[in-house]
Amino acid sequence: MVFRTVLLIGLTSCIQSQQDPEEVAMTVGAVVSGGPNCAWDGTGGQLLTGEMDLISVASPGGAVGHSRRYPIGVQWAVSAAEQAGSEFGDSFITLKDVEVRLMYDDAVVAPPTDETRENLPATYVVPTMGTQDVNTAPIAVFDLIPTWVAQRLALDRQIWLDTSKDSALGTRIPAPGKGYLLATEFRLRGYNAAGKRLVSNWFRWVITLCRGCRMSFTTTPPSRPAPGVAGFPGHYGADEINQQEPLPSRPGVVTWCSAGVSQATFALDVVQPSQPLVPRTY
Amino acid sequence: MKIFAGLLVVFGLLGCNSLTDEGQTPTTTSIMIVAAALPEPNCGVGTGNERLKRGIFDIKGVDAENTIGAQYQTNLVIRDQTQTGVGSKKLMVEYDFSANLIQPTAATRNLLRQELSVPFGGWTQGDDGQDLLVISSPLIPEHITKILANDSAIYGELKRDDSVMNTVSGLPGYYTVQIKVQALSLGLNGQWLRSPPYYLTIDLCDGCLTRIPQQLVQDQSDATCHSNQDRIWLKLGYPEFPNLSGKTEGPSDEGDLNMVLTTGNSGSVNTLGSLGASRGGRSKTGVWLVAPNHDGKSEFAFSGLQVPDRNPYATCGVNNVVAGESEDCSVPTYPKVCEDGSTPCDNDDDCGGGSCNTAQSLRITENPGQVIPFVCGTPDETNTPGGNAGGDAGPVGDGGTPPPQADGGIPVVACLYIVCADVDNEVLEWSTEAESWESAKSNCTCYSEDSDLAEDGCPL
Secondary structure, three states, rough: HHHHHHHHHHHHHHHHHHHHOOOOEEEEEEEEEEOOOOOOOOOOOEEOOOEEEEOOOOOOOOOOOOOOOOEEEEEEEEEEHHOOOOOOOOOEEEEEEEEEEEEEOOOOOOOOOOOHHOOOOOOEEEEEEOEEEOOOOOOEEEEOOOOHHHHHHHHHHHHHHHEEEOOOOEEEEEOOOOOOEEEEEEEEEEEOOOOOOOEEEOOOEEEEEOOOOOOOEOOOOOOOOOOOOOOOOOOEEEEHHHOOOOOOOOOOOOOOOOOEEOOOOOOOEEEEOOOOOOOOOO | OOHHHHHHHHHHHHHHHHOHHHHHHOOOEEEEEEEEEEOEEEEEEHHHHOOOOEEEEEEEOOOOOOOOOOOEEEEEEEEOOOOOOOEEEEEEEEEEEEOOOOOOOOOHHHHHHOOOOEEEOOOOOOOOOEEEEEEEEEEHHHHHHHHHOOOOHHHHHOOOOOOOOOOOOOOOOOOEEEEEEEEEOOOOOOEEEOOOOOEEEEEEHHHHHHOOOOOOOOOOOOOOOEEEEEOOHHHOOOOOOEEEEEEEEEOOOOOOOEEEEEEEOOOOOOOOHHHHHHOOOEEEEEEEEEEOEOOOOOOOEEEEEEEOOOOEEEEEEOOOOOOOOOOEEEOOOEEHHHHHHHHEOOOHHHOOOOOOOEEEOOEEOOOOOOEEEEEEOOOOOOOHHHHHHHOOOOOHHHHHOOOOEEEOOOOOOEEEEEEEEEEOOOOOOOOOOOOHHHHHHHEEEEEEEHHHHHHHHOOO
16 A cells, blocks of 8 residues: 555656646747848848738749748746846856747738648747857847748638739739738747746747748849849848839848848849849940 | 556556657756857847847758758857856757648658767856856758758759849749757766757758859858858848949041040949850940031930930940049940941941941031031131131031131141940949939030130030
């Protein structure tokens, strides 16, 4: 009898140790811009809305490019209860990943099709990095929408209808001015130095999906360039885009964190060169 | 029975222990990885350096043997209070690929299943009052880079066979690796002390830190510590461009059938490395004869630039022009003509089997059907008829027949040339000002023996 009791106590304590609830020990405060250099060094400021261009992510002839993702940087802080004690003690937090879920219930228009929802998991996990550090405001950077998710969203009929328009030829073509509001929620996950699992609050971030609002190609429709073809693509600001000349001043270098994604830095990304710069003909 | 129950307890606890993630359980907080730091362009790094928030590792050029020796170097900010005085330390590294839809091949996963031990050194203990120190170590060493770069699944995801899109000019493929790293330090009691885990997220790519076409212009020198990782923005600052301009001083002597074109480069870099230079070893500088109206000339408009047809009437190849210097080449003074003496030509093919030769003079078109040979130069004012008295010979095309030379030779008229550098646009200069046709014309200059004509008649 005694041994049975010992056995039960041992197993019960074992199960309890495996089922510790995740403690909300972090607070995501804001989304911040990656800035012109994707450094998330604070120079870009805070963002209030997100925008992502899905043009040519998935096309009948194949996608243009090998990636289209939404890298996001979020400012987070340690919850007050966790701040007690030494900053390098057991409560020191190290991030590991982020849990993301796409919210369809409160879609402004019709939600994505059933096929899309069935092809996407209820939540997915993307890696991140960082610690609470010292003397610096921690910022976690991760792919809120990885390429494989973007591809599925781009294939969705409802999103396509909401980001396209009828053309004179009777077909649907991308409508850069239109958008589809996609609500996302995410929370950071990590460990403290004692090995305890910690999470942050769920944070909501709304993204306007569009086609052609942030990205332009040097050919219409976008096409893959021939190998070795000269080109010089990049970012353009709003003032540069309004220039009347064929090309404005030299663009900023395309940065990985804002190719087709709003980081509040550039108005347009000209990517995928397929012809040389405007040739000078005398 | 008691023995059986005891075994059950033991096995139960063992099973419980096996469920515990030992890797997440820190041995001590005496040694902790606090952050990953970005080095300065000169590779200097301190505990206060900017933090790495996402790593990029460009494996372009890594072949089956990783002969270029690529590896991902990481600077970790560590807090060490072990006070061992012993330099024996290492990092325990684990790779996780679960962020990707496609996992590496089974062979790669097997090779990387075990923890990898990466040594590091550089310090034994912190100075008094200094909690944080920086260590530098390759978290993706050469042999691991070789494994990852040659994994067929990763190869496919990165589209390593597509060199066009995998640059900053396209939308490169990425493959995400999350690295779990723990620092180990030998304690004073001879036991290893393990830090809590720290996680790095690194995107592998094939060429995402490079730009094509690389032969377009030379990149600025790298302002980054490791050219194949992380700091894309410093390394990919826009290159400096050459700034070419063509000019001429006309024939050295009146009557010379050739004249010199000078191509100057006032930019800060050579044209070496340009597309034109690499393809043909040169770009071209061309010359137009704008005035007087001459045989073969027809007007065409180009953003206000009125130049003769068959433009330019002559070009010469220009070798690589060093920054701040110039290069001369020689072109005919007059447009070439076929053997009939009147048909303009560039080469023999234009003459239907005949030869295309340098003209001895200019055939000025006066009235329809009336073509008079002239030469370019400074008109003899003493022989200028009343209409042109006062010393301004003016272009012949504006009326009147220029007088013959006093010695009865071919009459001399003031001509107006335009010389433009890089007419074939091989160098692909990029103006620092707004790109426009105005700036495009900055490669051109006018020349005339008559300064007034050069000033008033120049269409630039």
